[in-house]
Amino acid sequence: xxxxxxxxxxxxxxxxxxxxxxxxxxxxxxxxxxxxxxxxxxxxxxxxxxxxxxxxxxxxxxxxxxxxxxxxxxxxxxxxxxxxxxxxxxxxxxxxxxxxxxxxxxxxxxxxxxxxxxxxxxxxxxxxxxxxxxxxxxxxxxxxxxxxxxxxxxxxxxxxxxxxxxxxxxxxxxxxxxxxxxxxxxxxxxxxxxxxxxxxxxxxxxxxxxxxxxxxxxxxxxxxxxxxxxxxxxxxxxxxxxxxxxxxxxxxxxxxxxxxxxxxxxxxxxxxxxxxxxxxxxxxxxxxxxxxxxxxxxxxxxxxxxxxxxxxxxxxxxxxxxxxxxxxxxxxxxx
Amino acid sequence: xxxxxxxxxxxxxxxxxxxxxxxxxxxxxxxxxxxxxxxxxxxxxxxxxxxxxxxxxxxxxxxxxxxxxxxxxx
Numbered sequence: 397x398x399x400x401x402x403x404x405x406x407x408x409x410x411x412x413x414x415x416x417x418x419x420x421x422x423x424x425x426x427x428x429x430x431x432x433x434x435x436x437x438x439x440x441x442x443x444x445x446x447x448x449x450x451x452x453x454x455x456x457x458x459x460x461x462x463x464x465x466x467x468x469x470x471x472x473x474x475x476x477x478x479x480x481x482x483x484x485x486x487x488x489x490x491x492x493x494x495x496x497x498x499x500x501x502x503x504x505x506x507x508x509x510x511x512x513x514x515x516x517x518x519x520x521x522x523x524x525x526x527x528x529x530x531x532x533x534x535x536x537x538x539x540x541x542x543x544x545x546x547x548x549x550x551x552x553x554x555x556x557x558x559x560x561x562x563x564x565x566x567x568x569x570x571x572x573x574x575x576x577x578x579x580x581x582x583x584x585x586x587x588x589x590x591x592x593x594x595x596x597x598x599x600x601x602x603x604x605x606x607x608x609x610x611x612x613x614x615x616x617x618x619x620x621x622x623x624x625x626x627x628x629x630x631x632x633x634x635x636x637x638x639x640x641x642x643x644x645x646x647x648x649x650x651x652x653x654x655x656x657x658x659x660x661x662x663x664x665x666x667x668x669x670x671x672x673x674x675x676x677x678x679x680x681x682x683x684x685x686x687x688x689x690x691x692x693x694x695x696x697x698x699x700x701x702x703x704x705x706x707x708x709x710x711x712x713x714x715x716x717x718x719x720x721x722x723x724x725x726x727x728x729x730x731x
Numbered sequence: 732x733x734x735x736x737x738x739x740x741x742x743x744x745x746x747x748x749x750x751x752x753x754x755x756x757x758x759x760x761x762x763x764x765x766x767x768x769x770x771x772x773x774x775x776x777x778x779x780x781x782x783x784x785x786x787x788x789x790x791x792x793x794x795x796x797x798x799x800x801x802x803x804x805x
Contacts, residue, residue: 626771630774630779
């Protein structure tokens with residue numbers, strides 16, 4: 397079996413920004429300082445009205461090719477992870493293959509996962525490479541949750557930002573990270589707690605679907621993103637400690653031999669809560685959310701590029717968890 | 732678990748300034764560092780550490796740490 401290496405990561409952030417001052421202007425009851433101290437977020441990037449997840453995916457990949465001198469002719473497989481696709485069909489990865497001028501011999505498909513998506517993407521890439529089916533994989537994550545968020549929904553507006561990432565994996569180690577073993581989990585009982593209900597064929601988008609309020613407080617609109625924060629918090633608090641325990645066991649690591657942990661960057665409050673619960677020292681805990689917000693499947697690659705990839709760690713434990721519910725973890729090793 | 736130990740567990744969710752004012756009979760919702768996120772964390776502790784399900788409505792009716800303690804161990 398071939399080893400698989402995560403060699404390069406690049407990412408793209410849209411130009412438009414949404415700051416805490418902007419949020420405070422439309423929701424004066426939310427103080428600027430409190431938003432940043434609680435969520436850890438100061439700025440989110442928001443895709444332009446005419447900029448979609450495939451556009452951002454292409455930009456992230458172009459940055460990757462330029463930054464790391466990757467020849468597009470060498471790409472053998474493209475995995476595109478999104479929950480805000482341009483189309484339900486065709487597979488958006490085919491459109492991206494064409495626009496990136498990747499060879500017609502490139503295999504390509506989409507995966508529909510959110511906060512766990514990057515870890516799942518790595519696992520698929522590893523499966524393809526280690527089995528010898530292909531020698532390399534381009535893994536792209538891209539989401540524009542902002543387009544799902546109701547203008548009155550200050551909670552989701554505050555948390556989510558748009559972004560895309562591109563990662564290059566191959567059987568050859570180019571001073572990258574060897575990908576270790578994976579642990580997965582799913583629980584569809586939580587589906588309704590993070591959902592855009594009118595997003596498929598079962599419940600198609602209804603122009604008359606009105607906003608639902610509890611007094612003054614916006615609760616939901618079935619055409620938009622809905623998140624039951626309490627349920628998501630409880631799910632995370634319960635499932636992530638177990639996940640980490642399993643990931644360490646499967647990779648023969650112990651608490652003391654882990655160099656760093658990188659979890660899906662949901663928001664600072666939740667991350668700190670889980671970190672304390674698992675008793676992880678803050679010096680081993682990577683956080684990178686202030687200038688980007690929760691970018692769904694792109695939080696791990698962005699934080700990895702900024703705070704992990706080029707640091708002097710021997711290993712990094714990754715964990716993604718959220719919408720589905722879906723969760724997954726793995727370890728990256730320096731050697 | 733004793734009430735004193737339980738109060739310590741709950742007080743970890745508040746900032747230092749408020750912890751000095753928090754005792755088992757303080758109305759914790761009136762503290763500056765309390766907000767809906769603090770509530771989420773407290774509910775997560777009640778459900779996780781003590782295996783007791785609590786609805787947001789039931790939680791709203793609990794005013795003090797002592798109320799929460801009694802809810803769990805009643």
